[in-house]
Amino acid sequence: MDRARSEGMGEKSSVRRIWAPFRARLSARLAAGFLSLVGIAVLIGPMWLAYGYDQTDLELGLSPPSLMNGHYLGTDILGRDLLARLLYGGRLSLLVALIATVISTGIGVTYGAISGYFGGRVDEVMMRAVDVLFSLPYFFLVLVLMALFAEPEVVDPMIRLLRLRPDGAMAEWLRGPGVRLVLLFAALGAVSWLTLARIVRGQILALKNEPFVEAARAAGAGTWTILFRHLLPNASGPIIAYTVLTVPSVMLQEAFISFLGLGLQAPQASWGALVHEGMQAMSVAPWLLVFPAGIMVLTLVCFYIVGETLREAHEGHP
Amino acid sequence: MGGYILKRILLAIPLLWLILTLTFFLVRWAPGKPFRRERAIPAEIEAHLDRHYGLDQPWYVQYANYMRGLARLDFGPSYRYPDATVGEIVRQGLRASVPIGVAAYALALGLGLPLGVLAALRPQSAGVRALMGLAVFGVVTPNFVLGPLLVLLFSLTLYWFPPAGWGEGRHLVLPVVTLSAAYVAYIARLTQSGVQRALAQDYVRTAHAKGVHPRAILLRHVLRPALLSVLSFTGPSLAFLLAGTVVIEKIFAIPGLGHFFVQAALNRDYTLILGIVSFTAIALIVLNLLVDIAIALLDPRVTLGRGG
Numbered sequence: 187m188d189r190a191r192s193e194g195m196g197e198k199s200s201v202r203r204i205w206a207p208f209r210a211r212l213s214a215r216l217a218a219g220f221l222s223l224v225g226i227a228v229l230i231g232p233m234w235l236a237y238g239y240d241q242t243d244l245e246l247g248l249s250p251p252s253l254m255n256g257h258y259l260g261t262d263i264l265g266r267d268l269l270a271r272l273l274y275g276g277r278l279s280l281l282v283a284l285i286a287t288v289i290s291t292g293i294g295v296t297y298g299a300i301s302g303y304f305g306g307r308v309d310e311v312m313m314r315a316v317d318v319l320f321s322l323p324y325f326f327l328v329l330v331l332m333a334l335f336a337e338p339e340v341v342d343p344m345i346r347l348l349r350l351r352p353d354g355a356m357a358e359w360l361r362g363p364g365v366r367l368v369l370l371f372a373a374l375g376a377v378s379w380l381t382l383a384r385i386v387r388g389q390i391l392a393l394k395n396e397p398f399v400e401a402a403r404a405a406g407a408g409t410w411t412i413l414f415r416h417l418l419p420n421a422s423g424p425i426i427a428y429t430v431l432t433v434p435s436v437m438l439q440e441a442f443i444s445f446l447g448l449g450l451q452a453p454q455a456s457w458g459a460l461v462h463e464g465m466q467a468m469s470v471a472p473w474l475l476v477f478p479a480g481i482m483v484l485t486l487v488c489f490y491i492v493g494e495t496l497r498e499a500h501e502g503h504p
Numbered sequence: 505m506g507g508y509i510l511k512r513i514l515l516a517i518p519l520l521w522l523i524l525t526l527t528f529f530l531v532r533w534a535p536g537k538p539f540r541r542e543r544a545i546p547a548e549i550e551a552h553l554d555r556h557y558g559l560d561q562p563w564y565v566q567y568a569n570y571m572r573g574l575a576r577l578d579f580g581p582s583y584r585y586p587d588a589t590v591g592e593i594v595r596q597g598l599r600a601s602v603p604i605g606v607a608a609y610a611l612a613l614g615l616g617l618p619l620g621v622l623a624a625l626r627p628q629s630a631g632v633r634a635l636m637g638l639a640v641f642g643v644v645t646p647n648f649v650l651g652p653l654l655v656l657l658f659s660l661t662l663y664w665f666p667p668a669g670w671g672e673g674r675h676l677v678l679p680v681v682t683l684s685a686a687y688v689a690y691i692a693r694l695t696q697s698g699v700q701r702a703l704a705q706d707y708v709r710t711a712h713a714k715g716v717h718p719r720a721i722l723l724r725h726v727l728r729p730a731l732l733s734v735l736s737f738t739g740p741s742l743a744f745l746l747a748g749t750v751v752i753e754k755i756f757a758i759p760g761l762g763h764f765f766v767q768a769a770l771n772r773d774y775t776l777i778l779g780i781v782s783f784t785a786i787a788l789i790v791l792n793l794l795v796d797i798a799i800a801l802l803d804p805r806v807t808l809g810r811g812g
Contacts, residue, residue, distance in 0.1 A: 318519055323784040325747035326765065327530065330777055333769035334534035438646055442751060445648045446766050458648070465652040465755065469660050479649040486644045 204426065207499035214495040217488035224485055228276035237267035239274035240453035248471045260473045262463060266453075268477060271460060275478070276485075278456040282370050283437035289375025290436070291382060291429045298386025299413050303394055313387065316380050325439070328373045332448040336366050344368065366450050370443070374436050382428045389421035423500040431493035434486045441482065457482040509797055516789050523785045528570055531778050532563060557581070557775075570778075579779035584771045590779035597761035597780075600670055601749050604760065607680045609745065612687030617734070619688070620695025621727070624703065636696065642689025647748055651682040651755040668757040679756045683748050687741060691734055698730030732803050738795045746784055 208214045232239075236256050243265035251260040251268075259268040301312040338361035350357045360368065393399065394417060402416045418425070441458025443449040450456055455463065457478055464475030545553075554560045558569060573580055579590035619639075623632050658678060659667035665677050702708060703726060711721045750762030757763075761780060768776035 322523060323746060323781065323788055325750075326781045326784055327527070329750075329765070329769055330527070330530060330781060333777075334531065334772065337535040339535050434644060438644075441646060442648065442747070445751060446754060448766075448769060461649055461652070465648075468652055468656050472656060475652055475656065479653065483641070483645050483649055486646075487641060490640070490644050 203423070204496070207495050211495055213491055217491040217495075220484065220488045221492065224276060224481075224488075225280070228273050228280060231273045232270065232277075235267070235270050235273070237270045239270045239455075240266065241270075242266055248467070250471070251473055259477050260471065262471070262474055263467060268474065271455060272457075272478060272481060275455050275457045275460050276481070278367075278450060278454060279437055279440060279458070279482070282367070282374065282440045282456065283433050285371045286374035286378065286436045286440075287429060287432045289371060290378035290432055291425070293375070294379030294382030295386050295418065295425060297379065298383035298388075299390050299418060301383070302387035302390030303409070303413055303417065305391070305394075309387070309391075313384070316383055320380055324377045325442075328377060328439070329443065329446070329448055331373045332366070332369055332443055335369055338362070338365060341365050341368055363450065363454060370440060370449065374439055378432055378436050378439075382425070382432065385424050385428050386418075386421060389424055390417055393417050393420055424497070427493060427496035427500055430489065430496055434489035434493070437482075437486060437489070508800055512793055512796055516793050520786060520789055523789075524571070524574060524782050525567075527778055527781045527785070528567060531774050532566070534774075557583070574782060579782065580775050582768075582773055582776045582779075584768070584773040584776065590776050593764055593776060594761065594779060594783050597759065597764045600758050601753070601760035601762065604676065604679050604683060604752065604758070605745055605749055607676060608684035608687065608748075609741075611680060611684040612691050613734075615684075616688045616691030617695050617731075619692040621699055621722075621730075623692065623696040624699035625722075636692065639689035639692050642685050643693070645685070647682050647686060648751045648755060650685055651678070651752065654678050654682055655755070668755075670756075670758045675756075675758075679752045679758060682755070683745070683752050686748075687745070690737070690741070694734050694737055695730050698733040699726055702726040702729045728802065732799060735795060735799055735802070738791075742788060742791050742795075746788070 208218060243261070246255065246257065246261050246265040248263055249255065249257055249261050249265075251258060257267050257269070259272065261267055262271070297312065297316075301309045341360045341364065345352060345357045345360060350360070390413075399412060399416060402412050407416070440449065440456060441461065444456045444458030445462045447459075447462070449459060452459075460478035461475065461482065464471075464478050468475040551560070558566060561569075570580070577591070579594065582588055582590050582593060585593065619635060623636050626632050655667045655678065658664045665674055667678075669675050705725075708721060708725050711725055712718075746762075749760060750765060752758070753760040753763040754766060761784075764776065765780045767773075768780065
């Protein structure tokens with residue numbers, strides 16, 4: 187809370203600061219533009235579509251892209267419109283990527299800040315733990331989680347915590363398709379914070395002996411106030427850069443999981459699941475592979491370019 | 505040096521215990537029971553199955569039994585393939601996964617290192633810049649996108665390589681290329697920045713000033729630190745490589761460890777899941793230990809304790 191408020195205070199200047207590196211680089215502007223387009227398209231695009239993502243039409247199964255029948259990107263084997271599936275799939279892919287990134291940023295920033303600020307033995311132990319976690323087969327653990335824990339009773343504690351009515355629509359949804367979504371948020375958020383923790387720790391370590399920290403302490407500010415209102419806002423540049431870089435990596439992992447058939451269940455399909463469907467039909471209907479693969483790779487590349495641009499602006503080297 | 509290695513080995517043991525215990529309880533706490541899935545089975549048969557696999561005992565007895573088995577590298581029986589032990593399945597999977605993984609990593613080093621050095625030494629060359637631009641795509645193109653596209657091009661259009669299968673040398677080509685592409689790109693970029701950093705150092709200028717042959721400078725003063733940064737990426741990359749084989753084996757229908765793992769996860773074959781995760785954890789920790797020791801041997805600065 188505190189942090190958000192203090193960032194809001196310098197809002198105008200920080201917006202300008204973030205935009206500055208984009209001025210110098212056409213590819214970064216193009217990437218940011220493309221991402222905005224994708225975001226708008228998946229948010230409001232489905233409103234103008236004549237077809238739902240799960241609407242089948244067996245007579246038009248596997249029809250190639252065409253302007254005549256309204257299936258601009260063709261249909262899959264059940265006659266479902268590929269454009270509609272791409273837009274809904276994009277919603278799911280981006281939703282998972284963004285929420286898991288927010289979770290992982292929260293964990294990473296808090297962890298790194300504590301480690302860097304307290305230093306000494308605390309720092310030693312906490313960073314050792316990060317080193318260790320870096321080389322764990324956590325991807326396998328995520329797969330285990332997705333395979334074994336996608337059961338309705340898993341979300342019961344969450345339903346109680348949020349005080350939802352057990353028979354309400356929200357609880358129903360959570361127990362059904364929601365379980366896998368919640369598991370994806372939690373699992374991917376829980377494993378993606380390591381790099382950010384290291385970065386934040388380094389920043390705090392470099393900043394904590396600056397005069398303004400001493401001034402804050404002299405003015406009677408407590409440990410947490412210093413950390414969250416004075417130190418972290420000063421490290422916001424690298425934090426934003428690495429948060430943006432986390433988005434594509436989370437998206438990629440979600441796509442991996444969906445590709446393996448352990449993600450969201452049909453008829454819901456994120457981009458990874460669409461690529462998998464496309465792979466199975468690629469010899470007869472190559473468009474089913476080419477469009478999902480293309481849009482996903484382009485989105486990933488654009489996130490990567492934007493993130494790298496922000497990162498280089500702060501670190502001053504490629 | 506000996507002390508450092510001993511310390512790392514002593515650190516690896518509790519870590520191994522931690523991850524095995526974590527996995528054991530993760531699998532044990534999963535909702536549902538191993539034999540109460542799609543088909544309802546009579547209670548007596550389920551009780552008999554539970555007794556046979558020791559599932560009727562309290563958790564600490566099961567845990568102790570499992571740990572005792574692991575100490576002898578015995579992963580127990582598979583629930584879904586009653587005529588094979590988990591150890592046998594893991595061994596069979598490794599026969600396919602290890603050649604692919606080793607070949608992919610060798611290819612990544614063999615292509616990525618020279619490319620990175622070239623990119624650092626000839627930053628103006630258009631060809632090198634185009635290759636490094638391609639490397640950005642290489643880093644972010646997921647292997648499950650690249651794999652099918654390669655199959656579409658080289659198997660279904662040009663008929664050069666088989667689209668899937670296992671057993672002959674030509675079956676290896678597409679999976680290895682698919683798996684290694686991202687690492688070629690990543691290692692090239694790591695090497696490039698490592699070499700660039702080293703070239704800017706004072707000791708390189710000193711060596712030039714006193715007339716050391718440029719090739720000797722490159723080999724002795726520039727490549728060594730650059731290699732270190734590549735080597736320290738080995739740990740995480742092994743983890744990703746392992747995860748990558750899961751996808752590759754699905755695309756190319758290869759009966760490897762990753763294939764068995766996904767099958768086990770979909771079948772809820774608890775012991776097989778546990779066995780494969782335990783095995784990969786052990787393999788990763790041992791390999792990381794070896795990498796750390798190699799770094800310590802190469803880098804005189806690390807000997808006193810922790811690395812950068």
